[in-house]
């Protein structure tokens with residue numbers, strides 16, 4: 331059977347999607363000046379030991395490549411190490427509790443139904459435009475308390491960020507790299523400026539929303555600064571929607587490509603959560619996370635110097651044949667699925683419960699409303715054009731028998 335990667339144009343750098351796995355689970359890449367980690371055990375090691383594998387990777391990026399990088403770091407959990415990380419994560423967890431997420435289920439269902447009403451009676455729909463993009467972005471915007479009607483604005487900013495998200499050298503900067511860095515900076519400024527105005531407003535006019543909770547949250551007498559609230563909200567807004575958009579599209583594509591599994595999950599919806607986990611393993615939305623070594627360390631038989639940039643390719647680790655039986659097979663019934671799609675350790679995705687809930691709720695409704703749902707063979711799916719992401723960004727579906 332041909333694989334999804336062979337059938338459709340996934341990014342050429344993502345060799346693990348074509349059933350390839352490198353002989354060395356860890357290797358240095360002269361073109362980027364960084365180390366790549368592909369093996370599952372090795373990836374786990376980098377995610378589990380923040381003392382040696384620090385998340386403060388910005389310090390290794392030359393200032394001229396990202397002149398205002400410091401401005402976006404404060405409050406960005408993804409870039410923080412203990413003890414500051416723990417403090418902020420605890421604070422944020424007070425605002426972003428399991429109950430806050432669980433209570434969203436009826437709203438997610440209503441939104442899904444409203445979005446699908448727009449294509450009721452139609453012969454076909456494009457999944458990303460009609461459901462997979464708007465649903466998570468409306469949910470996260472409503473949760474934060476920013477107008478969901480501004481979502482076209484976020485889309486414009488985020489699309490530019492994704493376009494500029496390519497593997498780049500840490501040692502040499504081309505004209506293209508410089509332009510990309512400038513554009514990225516401009517879009518981040520837009521996002522941060524926009525969120526800053528809303529945060530300012532919540533200080534004066536508190537509301538029942540996450541931005542207000544973040545402004546008010548307090549641990550040991552400490553509150554978040556303006557910059558911390560804005561940057562954290564920015565991470566939530568970005569991480570909170572593009573990844574879930576990919577999860578929804580990828581899962582539909584996986585099911586469509588595997589008719590037996592599709593039929594089984596249609597008939598028995600209790601299989602949906604395991605199907606979503608397998609989709610996360612099989613087509614992992616966030617392909618890599620970055621770390622910076624603080625000391626010389628041995629990893630996967632290689633000696634890595636201190637102050638090295640490390641790319642841990644969780645998407646490749648999720649296809650490691652040493653950990654997963656038959657890794658190239660989409661098998662929602664697999665017994666052992668310790669995938670790393672949400673990371674591991676102290677930075678484990680804070681939004682995982684929300685992504686899982688959105689996935690389960692939306693897919694259940696989609697399957698209920700369109701029993702004949704399948705991809706349109708005349709319009710191939712397209713993927714986000716970045717080696718750092720694996721995600722459908724266009725998926726044309728036929729709705730009628």
Ligand code: HEM
Nearest residue numbers: 407408569570573574577619671672673677679680681685
């Ligand atoms: C962290 C993936 C959805 C917010 C992470 C990490 C991964 C990840 C791999 C770990 C990064 C690292 O170790 O450096 C995903 C995937 C998602 C998803 C695949 C959907 C399928 C979400 C959602 C939100 C979110 C819906 C917010 C509402 C965050 C935040 C962190 C994070 C704030 C940082 C946590 C920390 O550093 O302590 N995510 N994510 N993510 N994610 Fe997600």
